Amino acid sequence: MVCFPGYSPAGFLLLLLQASRWCSAVSEFSVKGPDEPINVLLGADATLPCQLSPEQSAAHMHIRWYRDQLSPAVLVYQNGQERGGQQMLEYRGRTELVGDSIHKGSVALLIQHVRASDNGQYQCRFEDGHISQEAIVELHAIGLGSAPHVHMMGPEDGGIRVLCSSGGWFPKPRVQWSNMAGVKLPTLSESQTQDGDGLFYVEASLVVTDSSLGNVTCSIQNPFSGQEKVSAIFLPEPFFPRTSPWKAALAGTLPVLGLLLIGISYTGWREHQAKEREVKKTKKESHERDQMRNEKEMALTAKESDELRKEAFCLLFIPWICFPLGLNLYCSFSDWRKEQFQLAPVTLSHEIFHQNNSDPERKENFREGTQDLSLSNKQEDCNLITLTQEGFSFWRHFWEVDIEDIDEWTLGIYEEPIENNKYLQKKKYRVLEKKGCEYRALTYCLQDISLEKSLPIEKCPRKIVIFLDYEDGDISFYNMTDGTHIFSFTQASFSGSVHPYFKLKSMEMSSSAQC
Numbered sequence: 001m002v003c004f005p006g007y008s009p010a011g012f013l014l015l016l017l018q019a020s021r022w023c024s025a026v027s028e029f030s031v032k033g034p035d036e037p038i039n040v041l042l043g044a045d046a047t048l049p050c051q052l053s054p055e056q057s058a059a060h061m062h063i064r065w066y067r068d069q070l071s072p073a074v075l076v077y078q079n080g081q082e083r084g085g086q087q088m089l090e091y092r093g094r095t096e097l098v099g100d101s102i103h104k105g106s107v108a109l110l111i112q113h114v115r116a117s118d119n120g121q122y123q124c125r126f127e128d129g130h131i132s133q134e135a136i137v138e139l140h141a142i143g144l145g146s147a148p149h150v151h152m153m154g155p156e157d158g159g160i161r162v163l164c165s166s167g168g169w170f171p172k173p174r175v176q177w178s179n180m181a182g183v184k185l186p187t188l189s190e191s192q193t194q195d196g197d198g199l200f201y202v203e204a205s206l207v208v209t210d211s212s213l214g215n216v217t218c219s220i221q222n223p224f225s226g227q228e229k230v231s232a233i234f235l236p237e238p239f240f241p242r243t244s245p246w247k248a249a250l251a252g253t254l255p256v257l258g259l260l261l262i263g264i265s266y267t268g269w270r271e272h273q274a275k276e277r278e279v280k281k282t283k284k285e286s287h288e289r290d291q292m293r294n295e296k297e298m299a300l301t302a303k304e305s306d307e308l309r310k311e312a313f314c315l316l317f318i319p320w321i322c323f324p325l326g327l328n329l330y331c332s333f334s335d336w337r338k339e340q341f342q343l344a345p346v347t348l349s350h351e352i353f354h355q356n357n358s359d360p361e362r363k364e365n366f367r368e369g370t371q372d373l374s375l376s377n378k379q380e381d382c383n384l385i386t387l388t389q390e391g392f393s394f395w396r397h398f399w400e401v402d403i404e405d406i407d408e409w410t411l412g413i414y415e416e417p418i419e420n421n422k423y424l425q426k427k428k429y430r431v432l433e434k435k436g437c438e439y440r441a442l443t444y445c446l447q448d449i450s451l452e453k454s455l456p457i458e459k460c461p462r463k464i465v466i467f468l469d470y471e472d473g474d475i476s477f478y479n480m481t482d483g484t485h486i487f488s489f490t491q492a493s494f495s496g497s498v499h500p501y502f503k504l505k506s507m508e509m510s511s512s513a514q515c
């Protein structure tokens with residue numbers, strides 16, 4: 001046995017035993033982090049726990065929080081204090097160790113004002129001499145974006161294209177369309193982009209072809225937290241494109257005509273073949289005697305066949321195909337709403353006085369090309385819309401009204417009773433009313449109210465468009481500022497003459513409403 005000078009064999013063995021115990025004590029520690037990711041909303045503070053096991057002081061150790069590489073780090077603690085020289089620039093002034101628990105082996109990291117770039121894995125590392133241990137902590141930065149904005153884009157593929165958009169999400173959100181029954185609908189297209197802060201803006205579109213759906217819902221969900229935001233839109237049935245009866249008839253007639261033409265051509269060909277065989281047989285029996293006669297018969301046969309084809313073409317092809325094609329297949333579809341509804345010939349006129357306006361009188365035209373009418377202040381309670389024809393009694397019509405900076409108004413239609421009508425003997429009103437910041441929908445006849453519903457309108461409209469479908473009994477109001485649906489009176493069952501209605505005050509349940 002080799003011994004060190006000054007040590008006996010027994011003393012040397014005792015020294016080795018103590019050194020072995022000291023090394024075992026130093027190396028027997030581990031680092032523990034949370035089993036689940038830490039979820040934190042953007043802008044809030046995040047605490048990432050990290051603990052020595054067994055519990056012991058870590059004040060003398062070298063502690064390092066880092067991301068992908070050891071240096072530069074998120075935070076460095078050495079010789080009893082934090083070292084800023086090795087810290088990443090984006091974490092300076094935003095990180096620190098939580099509390100004074102380092103003597104118990106706890107070195108939780110506090111990250112202030114969490115950003116999207118803070119999302120991901122963090123390494124918690126302890127170094128004691130030549131020994132080091134570390135643990136991984138996962139941080140989920142959660143961004144909940146704005147409520148989805150859903151609006152109609154126009155007709156497409158026999159239906160209506162609807163667009164849903166929202167911004168401020170992190171990470172990339174999930175988008176889902178559904179109907180009122182909760183049945184999922186397939187998304188037509190989806191695009192997602194990131195801004196300079198790493199937040200996502202998403203757009204998704206859907207083509208609705210079923211006019212009976214009513215409402216469709218767009219939900220956007222955060223994949224980390226499962227939280228979602230939802231918006232819905234109402235799709236009135238009159239807005240869906242209607243198939244022309246000529247096109248439907250033509251689609252069923254063309255295959256039948258094609259089969260008829262094929263049948264006629266085949267029959268003509270068979271007859272022609274039979275006649276040719278007969279002619280050949282006759283020519284073989286008496287070629288010299290009947291040669292001239294056979295030539296005349298063949299010429300006559302060809303002429304008759306040609307005339308037969310021309311006659312069949314004129315009688316069958318032209319009346320059933322050419323005329324419908326010319327009338328229906330090349331119709332333009334420039335403006336889907338103007339094709340579905342007819343612009344109403346109405347005139348709107350009123351005087352609004354402003355103290356800070358150099359021109360105290362402002363006249364507003366309802367549509368371009370109409371004439372202004374002036375009313376005195378005494379007439380403000382009366383109907384401000386003049387219809388340049390008799391009331392509506394069929395078809396579909398629309399008109400627009402500017403209501404910007406008007407604090408109190410009533411807008412809609414009234415139904416005028418006609419002679420010998422036992423179902424409608426008084427004027428009946430279906431209107432929207434604004435009074436201050438409150439909106440409501442009303443259906444009444446004089447003082448008898450049959451419907452009163454408050455409307456939760458957050459953004460005050462500056463212009464409203466009214467769509468009237470007389471046959472379907474539907475009156476729909478839309479906000480032209482952002483294209484959203486306000487309210488619809490459905491199944492109205494008109495029996496009288498319908499007139500537009502607008503005044504600058506809310507409804508007073510008295511006979512004065514009839515002006």
